[in-house]
Amino acid sequence: MQATTVIAAPPSEDKRWRIVQTAMRRHGFSPNALIETLHSVQSAFGYLDEASLRYVAQSLHVPLSRAYGVATFYNLFTLKQQGAHTCVVCLGTACYIKGGQQILAALEQTTGIHRGETTPDKQVSLMVARCLGTCGLAPAVVFDEEVAGQNTPENAVHRINEWLNHEPG
Amino acid sequence: MNPDELREIATKRREQQAQFEDHIIVCTGTACHAAQSEQVLENLQSEAKQRGLTKRCSITGGGCRGLCAAGPMVTVEPEHILYQGVKPNDATAILDSLDNQPVERLRCDTEAPFFARQKKIVLEHNGMLDPEEIEDYIAVGGYTTFLNVLTQMQPSEVIEVVRRSGLGGRGGAGYSTGLKWSTVAKAAGRHKFIVCNGDEGDPGAFMDRSVMEDYPYRVIEGMLIAAYAVGADEGFIYVRAEYPLAVKRLRHAIREAEKYGLLGLNIAGTPFSMKLDVRLGAGAFVCGEETALMASIEGRRGTPRPRPPYPAESGLWGFPTLINNVETFANVVAILREGSDWFANIGTERSKGTKVFALSGQINHTGLIEVPMGITLREIVFEIGGGIPGGRKFKAVQTGGPSGGCIPEQYLDIPVDYASLAQVGSIMGSGGMIVMDETSCMVDVAKYFMEFCMSESCGKCIPCRVGTAQMYRLLDKITHGEGTLDDLQLLEDLCDMVRHTSLCGLGQAAPNPVLSTLRYFRDEYLAHIVEKRCPAGVCSLHGEAVSL
Numbered sequence: 251m252q253a254t255t256v257i258a259a260p261p262s263e264d265k266r267w268r269i270v271q272t273a274m275r276r277h278g279f280s281p282n283a284l285i286e287t288l289h290s291v292q293s294a295f296g297y298l299d300e301a302s303l304r305y306v307a308q309s310l311h312v313p314l315s316r317a318y319g320v321a322t323f324y325n326l327f328t329l330k331q332q333g334a335h336t337c338v339v340c341l342g343t344a345c346y347i348k349g350g351q352q353i354l355a356a357l358e359q360t361t362g363i364h365r366g367e368t369t370p371d372k373q374v375s376l377m378v379a380r381c382l383g384t385c386g387l388a389p390a391v392v393f394d395e396e397v398a399g400q401n402t403p404e405n406a407v408h409r410i411n412e413w414l415n416h417e418p419g
Numbered sequence: 420m421n422p423d424e425l426r427e428i429a430t431k432r433r434e435q436q437a438q439f440e441d442h443i444i445v446c447t448g449t450a451c452h453a454a455q456s457e458q459v460l461e462n463l464q465s466e467a468k469q470r471g472l473t474k475r476c477s478i479t480g481g482g483c484r485g486l487c488a489a490g491p492m493v494t495v496e497p498e499h500i501l502y503q504g505v506k507p508n509d510a511t512a513i514l515d516s517l518d519n520q521p522v523e524r525l526r527c528d529t530e531a532p533f534f535a536r537q538k539k540i541v542l543e544h545n546g547m548l549d550p551e552e553i554e555d556y557i558a559v560g561g562y563t564t565f566l567n568v569l570t571q572m573q574p575s576e577v578i579e580v581v582r583r584s585g586l587g588g589r590g591g592a593g594y595s596t597g598l599k600w601s602t603v604a605k606a607a608g609r610h611k612f613i614v615c616n617g618d619e620g621d622p623g624a625f626m627d628r629s630v631m632e633d634y635p636y637r638v639i640e641g642m643l644i645a646a647y648a649v650g651a652d653e654g655f656i657y658v659r660a661e662y663p664l665a666v667k668r669l670r671h672a673i674r675e676a677e678k679y680g681l682l683g684l685n686i687a688g689t690p691f692s693m694k695l696d697v698r699l700g701a702g703a704f705v706c707g708e709e710t711a712l713m714a715s716i717e718g719r720r721g722t723p724r725p726r727p728p729y730p731a732e733s734g735l736w737g738f739p740t741l742i743n744n745v746e747t748f749a750n751v752v753a754i755l756r757e758g759s760d761w762f763a764n765i766g767t768e769r770s771k772g773t774k775v776f777a778l779s780g781q782i783n784h785t786g787l788i789e790v791p792m793g794i795t796l797r798e799i800v801f802e803i804g805g806g807i808p809g810g811r812k813f814k815a816v817q818t819g820g821p822s823g824g825c826i827p828e829q830y831l832d833i834p835v836d837y838a839s840l841a842q843v844g845s846i847m848g849s850g851g852m853i854v855m856d857e858t859s860c861m862v863d864v865a866k867y868f869m870e871f872c873m874s875e876s877c878g879k880c881i882p883c884r885v886g887t888a889q890m891y892r893l894l895d896k897i898t899h900g901e902g903t904l905d906d907l908q909l910l911e912d913l914c915d916m917v918r919h920t921s922l923c924g925l926g927q928a929a930p931n932p933v934l935s936t937l938r939y940f941r942d943e944y945l946a947h948i949v950e951k952r953c954p955a956g957v958c959s960l961h962g963e964a965v966s967l
Contacts, residue, residue, distance in 0.1 A: 284718035289660065289699055316719070323720040323877075325702030326660055342622035343817065343853045344779035346867055380704065380871070382661060383625035385779035385853075386450045386487025386786055397453040399488075 258308040261301040266294040270302075274309055281312045284320055288327055297328045325380075333368040333375035335413045337406075338392040342381030345389040349402075353389055354378060356403035360410055374413050420680035421687045422566045425557060428679075432558035436477065441517050442496040444481035445505075446546055448632055449625075449664055451483075455507055456491035462510035463493075476517065482546035482633025486533065488785035494547070495521070503527040532802040533784045538765065538791045540773050541749040546633060550668050553675040556636040562681055564756040565643045569687055577648040578604060581751060583759035585771035589746035590616060590707075591819065591848040593770065593837040596747055602731040603649040606739035613646045613654040614735070614742040618712060620659065620704040621820025622871065624851030626775040627745040629787050631658065631665035634749060635672035639695065641748030643681070644755055646693050649741050654693065655716050659700040669697050704821075704875035708923045709742045711877065722879045723923035744849065746775055766792030770836035770847075780817075780853035783808050790835070797831040800854055811856040815939070819848030821868045821875075822928030824935025825861060844935040846928070860957035861940040862947055866894040868932035872925065883926025886917035890933065897944065900951040900960025907944060911937065 257279075260267035273290035277283030287310060291302045298321050307317040321327045339345075339354045354365060357376055361369055368375040384390050387399025393409050436442070445451075445460040463478045484492040489503040493513065502513065502525040512522045528534075539545065548555040556562070568577055582597025603611065615638060619627040631638060642654055658666050673695050676682040684692045698716050705711045706721040713735050715721040734740020750772060754762045766772050770792040776799065779785045783805030790799060796816055800806065807813050815825040824845035826833075833839045837847050855864065873887040893910045896902045914930035921927045937944060946952045951960045 280718075282716070282718035285701055285715065286699060286718075289701065312718075319720050320718070323703065324700075327701055343820070343851070343867070344623050344785075346622075347780055347853065347855055347859050347864070379661065380620070380702070380875075381622035381624070382449075383619065383628040384450050384453060384487075385623055385625055385777055385851075386490070387453055388779060388785070390453075397449065399450070399453055 258305060261305050269294045270306070274306075279310055281310050284310055284312060284317060285324070288317070288321055292327060296332050297330055299329065330368070331372070333372050335373060335394050336375045336377060336392075337394075337410060338377045338379050338382075339365075339406075340379045340382045340384070340388075340390040340392070342379070342383075342385060342388075344385035345381075348388045350389040353391060353401055353403050353406045356407050357410055360407045361414070369414070374410060420562075420566070422563070422570065425562055425566055428554060429557050429560070429563075432554045436558065439475060439477040441476045441498075442494075443476060443478045443513065444494040444496065444547060445478070446483055446490060446492040447480035447550075448483040448487070448490075448546075448629060450487035451490035451492060452664070454490045456505075458507040459491050459493065459505050459510065462507045463513065466510050466514055470514065472514065472517075476514075479549045480551070482544070482548060482550055483542075483629045483787055484546045485537075485542075485786045485788060486527065486784060487787060489527065492527070492546075493525075496547070499529060501527040501529050533786075533788075533805065536794075536798065536803050537789050538773050539789045540753045540762075540765075541630060541746055541775050542633075542787070542789045543753065544634060544637075548634070550633050550635060551671055553636055553672065553679060556634075560756075561636055562640055564752050565640045565647075565681070566687055568644050568755055569647055569689055569691055574604060574648045574650060577644065577755065580755060580759045581648070584754045584762040585759075585766075586747065586750055586754060586762065587770065587837065588744060589750065589774070589849070590744035591822070591846060593847060596743065596751070599731065599743070600645065600649050600741065602729075603651075603739050603741040606732050608739045610653070610738050611649060611651040612735045612738055612740040613642055613649065613651040614712070614716070614740060615642055615654070615656040615745055615748055616707065616709070616712060616742055617656055617658040617662075617665065617745050618700050618707045619662075619745075619849060620707045620875075621822075621849055621851045623777065623779055623817070623853045624820060624849050625777045626787060626850040628662050628665055630745050630749055630775070631656075631662065632668055635665075635668045636676070637749050637752055638669070638745055639672055639676055639682070641751040642695065643686075643693060644751050645741060645743065645748065647691055649739075651741060652692050652694065654695045655698045655735075656695065657698045657700060657706070657712055657716055659706075660702065666697060666699060673697065703877070704871070705877045705923070705925050708925060711923070712742070713740065720877070722877045723925075725922060746850070767834060767836045769838060774835065774847070774850060776850045776852045778804050778852050778854070781807055781811065781856040781858070782854040792836050793834045795832050795834055796826060799835070799852065800831065804854065807854065807856045811858065813854070814857050814859060815855045815861065817845075817853040817855065817864070817932075818851065819846035819928075819931070820851050821871045822846060822924065822931055823848045824931045825855070825864065825939065826935075827939040844931070844938055846931070858955055858957070860898075860953050860955035861936040861943045862894065862898055862953075863955075863957045865933045865936045866891065866898055869894055869929070872929040876925065876929075880922035880926065882917050882920040883922065883929065886913055886921070886926070887929050889913055890917070890930070894933070897947050898953070898958040898960070900947060900958075902948045904948060907948060
């Protein structure tokens with residue numbers, strides 16, 4: 251039997267696929283690199299759409315059902331496009347007992363969306379984290395990858411309002 | 420790399436370091452980073468350059484000093500001066516102080532109980548090493564233990580030292596590390612794996628994050644010793660993706676170790692070879708369970724499977740696999756260096772050594788501590804932790820995360836060891852310790868953990884998938900003032916069922932927070948159910964009080 255060396259073509263000409271290909275090549279296109287590869291897709295494109303799942307499944311020789319299963323099993327993977335800004339409220343135990351829940355409630359009210367959703371104008375995605383491991387900073391909120399400590403509902407709402415009021419012109 | 424070459428690097432590095440009169444070390448861990456420590460470091464470096472101090476003073480990034488809430492922390496050696504809450508514009512004052520008195524307004528008292536009451540083994544380097552410089556680690560004796568083990572000891576001797584030390588698994592269960600190693604060593608297989616479990620998923624736990632961020636080389640050294648002892652030749656460090664800095668530093672440390680010939684083929688000219696890689700989690704608490712973790716490393720959904728077979732017999736891809744926690748591997752290095760008796764003399768009769776805890780919640784000194792086993796919870800909370808802020812009253816300390824329980828004031832004097840904590844309905848767990856005061860409602864806390872277990876249940880077995888959801892609904896009803904005494908009975912029955920019939924530790928331990936709060940704070944449950952009142956004022960209830 252001949253070894254199949256056919257490498258699937260990426261869904262588009264987008265240069266970011268090279269990052270994904272590098273990740274897969276690093277693991278020799280092995281099926282067990284599925285999670286690592288999906289991480290690379292998400293960090294390059296922000297989310298996993300159907301075309302990317304098909305491409306990854308094909309490249310790593312795993313059934314599409316398995317790629318979809320893994321993408322939906324793990325909390326960090328998202329199949330939906332994220333907003334221009336993301337706000338992650340930590341709801342780990344230390345943050346919870348220091349008022350993380352109230353911060354989330356205030357942000358949900360301000361944005362009019364629930365946790366896990368994105369505002370209709372695609373400006374802000376509101377997420378929650380299980381624990382960021384920065385319990386010394388409780389309650390912690392991540393504004394666009396930047397961890398901020400000792401938050402209050404007021405300062406968090408203030409930050410989000412800055413994003414909401416600065417729509418791209 | 421052989422022992423002589425290693426010694427040469429260490430000597431050279433120490434000589435380089437000795438050329439500097441002062442060493443300024445800025446913590447660059449996650450918490451200090453969030454408080455702008457990178458900017459502090461940058462300002463110190465650029466100002467030192469302007470002032471022409473670069474020849475007399477080394478300024479580097481370092482690891483965690485423990486007092487995370489007071490960051491950024493800056494250390495000045497050799498004077499052992501510790502500064503807290505340093506702002507980027509404090510750089511001038513700190514550099515001015517090198518020839519003068521220390522900057523008093525930033526001073527942090529290192530004689531305070533927070534520091535003095537600790538005993539450091541895992542954190543022995545005290546954040547003094549640059550986590551991205553392998554030679555810093557080599558200069559303090561790093562990899563010497565591993566090379567001595569590799570060139571002078573038989574694998575069985577290594578296992579015997581670990582077994583006699585009494586080290587128990589630091590992931591929380593406390594199973595004898597030596598016994599686990601010897602099972603893997605005896606298992607037949609042409610290929611064996613070793614896995615470091617860095618999937619620290621318990622909310623409120625950040626010990627392993629800190630160890631991986633600050634001492635990646637130490638974790639690797641522990642893994643190398645273990646791999647040699649059990650006969651493994653390939654390993655993975657499984658880290659949760661929520662810890663990007665730990666991932667970055669471990670990857671860097673692996674590359675450096677490869678470059679220095681401490682990982683790879685025929686290490687130190689011996690037949691021992693070792694390949695190491697980092698694998699990322701993707702946000703699934705259940706992956707801390709060893710069989711789920713292995714499924715995840717294999718690139719599949721992280722669902723657990725029944726044991727036996729245990730990973731020691733049939734693990735990754737069916738090969739014998741040793742899985743230990745980050746802190747366990749970090750302990751191993753010190754045990755092999757100092758001997759099993761030294762380690763066995765620390766701690767209590769049945770729990771040896773120290774334990775690293777992440778102390779947080781309603782407590783004055785939030786941060787990372789390492790204490791000898793056998794210390795009391797009261798000492799931890801009120802001496803090291805400095806007690807409860809705002810003059811409020813202590814209510815409970817939660818250990819073991821969603822698998823643990825809440826320990827009330829009456830048991831604050833029990834010693835911290837595996838058996839004592841289990842006796843009062845909690846567990847040692849991986850080391851999260853969250854202090855709660857009178858502003859926390861214990862029913863709400865139980866609901867919080869149940870919501871966690873419900874969302875994180877992988878769905879494979881019914882008792883856990885359905886049971887946690889039903890328990891959550893009952894707790895939700897109670898916190899809204901709609902619960903009845905029958906609901907309470909049903910809740911207790913469900914706890915019993917889920918505990919005894921779930922497939923893995925997640926489900927088996929999910930009832931613990933409920934059971935322990937019911938045991939010690941039943942009056943709070945009754946206040947919600949009967950009086951329709953939340954004593955802590957957390958829950959908003961909308962039911963009418965029941966007259967009995």
